[in-house]
Amino acid sequence: MPSKKAKANRPAGKAARSSKQEALDQFREDPEGQLLTTDQGLRVNDDQNSLKAGPRGPSLLEDFILREKITHFDHERIPERVVHARGAAAHGYFQVERSLSRYTRAAFLQDPSKRTPVFVRFSTVAGSRGSSDLARDVRGFAVKFYTEEGNFDLVGNNIPVFFIQDAVKFPDLIHAVKPEPHNEIPQAASAHDTFWDFISLMPESMHMIMWVMSDRAIPRSLRMMEGFGVHTFRLVDTRGTARFVKFHWKPKLGVHSVLWDEALKISGKDPDFHRRDLWEAIAAGAYPEWELGLQVIEEADEHKFAFDLLDPTKLVPEEQVPVERVGRLVLDRNPDNFFAETEQVAFHPGHLVPGIEFTDDPLLQGRLFSYTDTQLTRLGGPNFHEIPINRPVAGMHNNQRDGHMRQNINVGRVAYHPNTLGGGCPMQAGRAAGGFATHPVAMDGRKVRERGEKFFDHFSQATLFWNSQSDPEKQHIVQALRFELGKLEAAAVRERMVGMLAQVDRTLAGQVAEGLGLAVPKLAGPLNLSVPADADPKKFQPIALKQAAVARSEALSMAQTVKDSAATRKVAILAAHGVDQDAVGAMQRALLAAGAVPKIVAPHGGSLKTGDGGALAVDFTFLTVGSVLFDAVFIPGGAPSTSALAGDAAAVLFVRETYKHCKAIAATGTGLAVLDAAGVDAREVLTRREGANGQLTGAFIKAIAQHRDWSREAKAQTVPA
Ligand code: HDE
Numbered sequence: 001m002p003s004k005k006a007k008a009n010r011p012a013g014k015a016a017r018s019s020k021q022e023a024l025d026q027f028r029e030d031p032e033g034q035l036l037t038t039d040q041g042l043r044v045n046d047d048q049n050s051l052k053a054g055p056r057g058p059s060l061l062e063d064f065i066l067r068e069k070i071t072h073f074d075h076e077r078i079p080e081r082v083v084h085a086r087g088a089a090a091h092g093y094f095q096v097e098r099s100l101s102r103y104t105r106a107a108f109l110q111d112p113s114k115r116t117p118v119f120v121r122f123s124t125v126a127g128s129r130g131s132s133d134l135a136r137d138v139r140g141f142a143v144k145f146y147t148e149e150g151n152f153d154l155v156g157n158n159i160p161v162f163f164i165q166d167a168v169k170f171p172d173l174i175h176a177v178k179p180e181p182h183n184e185i186p187q188a189a190s191a192h193d194t195f196w197d198f199i200s201l202m203p204e205s206m207h208m209i210m211w212v213m214s215d216r217a218i219p220r221s222l223r224m225m226e227g228f229g230v231h232t233f234r235l236v237d238t239r240g241t242a243r244f245v246k247f248h249w250k251p252k253l254g255v256h257s258v259l260w261d262e263a264l265k266i267s268g269k270d271p272d273f274h275r276r277d278l279w280e281a282i283a284a285g286a287y288p289e290w291e292l293g294l295q296v297i298e299e300a301d302e303h304k305f306a307f308d309l310l311d312p313t314k315l316v317p318e319e320q321v322p323v324e325r326v327g328r329l330v331l332d333r334n335p336d337n338f339f340a341e342t343e344q345v346a347f348h349p350g351h352l353v354p355g356i357e358f359t360d361d362p363l364l365q366g367r368l369f370s371y372t373d374t375q376l377t378r379l380g381g382p383n384f385h386e387i388p389i390n391r392p393v394a395g396m397h398n399n400q401r402d403g404h405m406r407q408n409i410n411v412g413r414v415a416y417h418p419n420t421l422g423g424g425c426p427m428q429a430g431r432a433a434g435g436f437a438t439h440p441v442a443m444d445g446r447k448v449r450e451r452g453e454k455f456f457d458h459f460s461q462a463t464l465f466w467n468s469q470s471d472p473e474k475q476h477i478v479q480a481l482r483f484e485l486g487k488l489e490a491a492a493v494r495e496r497m498v499g500m501l502a503q504v505d506r507t508l509a510g511q512v513a514e515g516l517g518l519a520v521p522k523l524a525g526p527l528n529l530s531v532p533a534d535a536d537p538k539k540f541q542p543i544a545l546k547q548a549a550v551a552r553s554e555a556l557s558m559a560q561t562v563k564d565s566a567a568t569r570k571v572a573i574l575a576a577h578g579v580d581q582d583a584v585g586a587m588q589r590a591l592l593a594a595g596a597v598p599k600i601v602a603p604h605g606g607s608l609k610t611g612d613g614g615a616l617a618v619d620f621t622f623l624t625v626g627s628v629l630f631d632a633v634f635i636p637g638g639a640p641s642t643s644a645l646a647g648d649a650a651a652v653l654f655v656r657e658t659y660k661h662c663k664a665i666a667a668t669g670t671g672l673a674v675l676d677a678a679g680v681d682a683r684e685v686l687t688r689r690e691g692a693n694g695q696l697t698g699a700f701i702k703a704i705a706q707h708r709d710w711s712r713e714a715k716a717q718t719v720p721a
Helices: 004-009 019-025 064-074 167-177 193-199 203-212 260-269 273-283 338-343 362-378 460-468 471-486 491-504 506-516 581-593 639-646 649-660 669-677 694-705 710-716
Strands: 087-096 116-124 139-147 150-157 233-236 242-251 289-298 324-333 570-574 597-602 607-609 615-617 632-635 664-668 686-688
Touching: 019 116, 087 139, 087 273, 087 338, 116 324, 150 242, 167 193, 167 362, 193 491, 203 460, 203 491, 260 471, 273 324, 460 491, 471 491, 471 506, 471 710, 491 506, 570 581, 570 649, 581 597, 581 694, 632 649, 632 669, 632 694, 639 649, 639 669, 649 664, 649 669, 649 710, 664 669, 664 694, 669 686, 686 694
Parallel strands: 570 597, 570 632, 632 664, 664 686
Antiparallel strands: 087 116, 087 324, 116 139, 139 150, 233 242, 242 289, 289 324, 607 615
């Protein structure tokens, strides 16, 4: 029976619980009103003292209660994921908008009235489990759909391409980016020699490098990221017609990022920034939402593109194949227990349902091996599918038996197929009964260690990405590369990287080189590639730059993203004793009505005396938060309050940083004095010296929805902070 407490944890007003929630309920503990027991159910009378020979004597080995408790504690940790160790997850559901029967037979994609339960885990890649959320990194975006035909996992990222083309290079890539092995420095950062040494020898990584040096790699929120299946997959319909497909997740709140300077500071102020943001939004009922997008390509069109559909370092420009929006992903419930759910969930790109299949992408093919293999070490054996979070809601019946920590109690004497003694059960399922039958893809080839010819076009999509960026985005890429390469000790690696960037775009290379104090090589030098022994190096040179079919792709820039809502944005209202309560109240009401989250930030905790003699509760102090944890700042008037703030270095820094990071700022009445103290030009922000605030609040909310005013960026650099 689900416990009272478990019921209380569920979002109020939700429709009937999903089958997955019901399945999880069986395993949910209810400690409320219970007596303490050992693991064997023995009630414990003293949990404060171990058993000793006399009050001051040695502990006794026979104390089985102490031994059981300590032994369990000693084994609490399991190996963290070798990549994607740092993660946060949530439950929710997926629903198609209309049947996708024209593309796929997958049952969960047929009926728009049906909600399929999901568990979604977001992650960074390089850092350890305890690392900062704000590392410059690609983010994992892994979705487990608990469908009635079994689990389907879409194990993707927030960037549509990858560093490498072939699985055999994955351990090298990860060894290069992880902390260097001799001193384990740096944590969760690519700004070090081994990473760039490897990258400077891997021209195929240049497209991905453009993305990870862009603001995409430092999201404002996990709720404001796109997701991508990365590889090309296949959809197969009931008639057996197959089509290629690229999967996309489009966030309802748009794609937004922070600045690198903020990322560095957030890592200090709140390294849990992203997981806290996800948790708080769900707890507040502001459920994160994405639309599922499909780019569907007929099999006959496989070779129509300048690039190879099997190459995971290439994307299909949306101008060439539009993204069809077909369904909705909503996250509406936080996990009950981080370890049991977020840590123990096991994803696998080979967890498929009939109607969805993979392709021969050589990176994906390697992944099909890796994910089960890694669980054997991480989760300790072959029964990880029995852990509640991994169990399918569709029944599990087969002749797999035994192994570490087996939980199912299989009955009867038959554990083989075919059999007559078990009535032939469990029986194979025909297609009509949902049996998975691999699409019979034609294959013809020699056994070789080679890549398709088009895989060697390494730069044209890197150039396409660069050309598609807005000016501020380009500047951020240049700064990111200056930062990363500026951290290198090996000068030769730095130079090699500038040479590599010159192949993408000479202006880009020139700007990066200028920051590093280097010159851009006149002609791109011979690329020092890793080629197989005995191979003809010419065969491994990148092929000549092709004229890309698309010169610019709007979808690759964040400039045109959704900017219509201030919902869930955090707004700091700076106040001290004597603050103008009317101004605070009006702004709070307007922000709350827009779905934003106003918080009072003051020089001290407790409450403030307002100008009209009332009291205002303080949420945070300048010591416990920083401007980087907010999206915008409002400075209400009230002479005693604003003169205290103008004289408080922490408050002044708060305002300066908000300005420098191009966020919305509003000030009313004597609040303008605080702008002055911060050296912020009042003409650049929203102000109202006196009178009603109606217009100001509206303009402020609009400015927050815009996310940032990048036009301010260059000027803001001159304000000292
Ligand atoms: Fe993964 N990857 N990966 N990966 N990956 C893992 O599996 C691996 C790749 C991705 O939240 C591991 O259970 C290989 C691409 C995500 O639990 C491991 C290769 C993409 C997650 C593994 C790749 C991903 C993982 C570590 C190259 C984007 C986190 C723990 C052949 C499409 C899932 C685990 C979660 C996790 C191997 C490349 C996404 C070791 C060998 C490309 C989102 O099995």
